[in-house]
Amino acid sequence: MKKFKGIKIVKRILLYLGVVTLVLFCLFPFLWMISSSFKTTFELYGAPPTYYPHKFTLASYIELFKGTFFARWFINTCIVAIGTTLLCILVASVAAYSLTRYKYPGRASFANFILVVYMFPPILLAIPLYLLVINWRIADTRWALILTYIANALPYSLWLLRAFFQTIPIELEDAAMIDGASRWRVIRSIVMPLALPGVIATSVFAIITSWNEYLFAMLFISSEVKKTIPVGLTGFITAHEDRWDLIFSGSVMASIPVLIFFIYIQKFLIEAWGAGGVKG
Incomplete structure (x- = not known):
């Protein structure tokens, strides 16, 4: 009984992980767009790219x-x-x-x-x-x-x-x-x-x-x-x-x-x- 209950819990955890991964995969382009819109020109075109603006600016807007x-x-x-x-x-x-x-x-x-x-x-x-x-x-x-x-x-x-x-x-x-x-x-x-x-x-x-x-x-x-x-x-x-x-x-x-x-x-x-x- 405990074995089946443990398998059920593992399946539910894997399901939630899959859902979270899919949501993050879909949201990432949108979040990247928002983050990049507040970056400076130097940071936007710099390498390696940054995931969030180190210097927040509204210059592009x-x-x-x-x-x-x-x-x-x-x-x-x-x-x-x-x-x-x-x-x-x-x-x-x-x-x-x-x-x-x-x-x-x-x-x-x-x-x-x-x-x-x-x-x-x-x-x-x-x-x-x-x-x-x-x-x-x-x-x-x-x-x-x-x-x-x-x-x-x-x-x-x-x-x-x-x-x-x-x-x-x-x-x-x-x-x-x-x-x-x-x-x-x-x-x-x-x-x-x-x-x-x-x-x-x-x-x-x-x-x-x-x-x-x-x-x-x-x-x-x-x-x-x-x-x-x-x-x-x-x-x-x-x-x-x-x-x-x-x-x-x-x-x-x-x-x-x-x-x-x-x-x-x-x-x-x-x-x-x-x-x-x-x-x-």
């Missing part, structure tokens, strides 16, 4: 905001990401509700064809989308990125929300409409609150997709002040100089909004999972 257009890049990225997420959620919610609540010819075929569009790699769509952007005269504008990102994120967002709407019993809507509620009232008061986990999951996908996107932002935006963070940060790597101090500090600043967003939506996601369709 000061230069990032005063000597570059990072503040404008940050604002552009926020506007594009928020605009893409809101419009994508709006369109995907309406389309997903239609696919799960109304019957019309081709509904099943359209639902199955949704993910086929998402299978195409973005590079194949670069030239057609670029021609559309030029013809619509929205090149070098935020709208070029917002519309492109919506087209990129909408198929998967629609499929994800469709799956969540299918789990909501239609009897709840029928009962509310019998009591006199309109279709819009049913959607607003019953369907969307119950589908909140799906809406949050879809918003996470949309905002990460648009926040980190590089290819289309590089193709459609030419003005320095209209660039987004991913494209702007790559400009610090040139044929003559690599400004890793600015890249590290810029990457830290770019990570903060996403981290705050995840922390903020956690409680809403947990509350939505715990909510039910019938109370009392």
Whole structure:
């Protein structure tokens, strides 16, 4: 009995060690980025490398905001990401509700064809989308990125929300409409609150997709002040100089909004999972 108990304890210790090792392995690049952003230029490029700054400095952050257009890049990225997420959620919610609540010819075929569009790699769509952007005269504008990102994120967002709407019993809507509620009232008061986990999951996908996107932002935006963070940060790597101090500090600043967003939506996601369709 004691032998089996000892084996069980050893297995649990090995499991915990494996988990800690994996977490440290995943966190190390992020911790290294934060540590390097506070190092002096001499220490950053020195050999051997140091794991933490021996002399703490904010010089790279000061230069990032005063000597570059990072503040404008940050604002552009926020506007594009928020605009893409809101419009994508709006369109995907309406389309997903239609696919799960109304019957019309081709509904099943359209639902199955949704993910086929998402299978195409973005590079194949670069030239057609670029021609559309030029013809619509929205090149070098935020709208070029917002519309492109919506087209990129909408198929998967629609499929994800469709799956969540299918789990909501239609009897709840029928009962509310019998009591006199309109279709819009049913959607607003019953369907969307119950589908909140799906809406949050879809918003996470949309905002990460648009926040980190590089290819289309590089193709459609030419003005320095209209660039987004991913494209702007790559400009610090040139044929003559690599400004890793600015890249590290810029990457830290770019990570903060996403981290705050995840922390903020956690409680809403947990509350939505715990909510039910019938109370009392």
